[in-house]
Amino acid sequence: MTYTLHMAGVPGVVRDADGAGIPDDPGNRDWQAYQSWLKAGHQPHPAPVAAPMVVHSVTRRQFFQAAAQSGLVTQGEALGLLATGTMPEKLEKAVQLLPAADQYPARMMITGEPSFARNNALLVHLGTALGLTAQQFDALFQAAASA
DSSP, X not given: OOEEEOSTTOOSEEETTTTEEEOSOTTOHHHHHHHHHXXXXXXXXXXXXXXXXXXXXXXXXXXXXXXXXXXXXXXXXXXXXXXXXXXXXXXXXXXXXXXXXHHHHHHHHHHHOSEEETTOHHHHHHHHHTTOOHHHHHHHHHHHHTO
């Protein structure tokens, strides 16, 4: 018999043999059996690690708020972009690194698109031009989703 801890913050364990959830309840027979198993020197398997949240799309406001919070742009630049469409200098320089045919569509997307998809090729190229790794870009989207 073996057991696995529940995910963080959830009391109790899971009995591996049948997947039964066993609550942290001293009056529960299965909990008592688990406590005896522990006293016999056994250790439960660690709790499974939650898969990271995959964010596929965020609003333009969420994206630029997270960009400002991360220091990618200033708060004033983010507000200016959302209010008047004024491109932050750093972002404009990144756009200029794109192939000429992609620069106008990139500017249109940045200043007018209501939401940004994580897998948008232009946005991915811009992230690369800004020096962001794929992990940093994912983190930006995750931060944006909670902004």
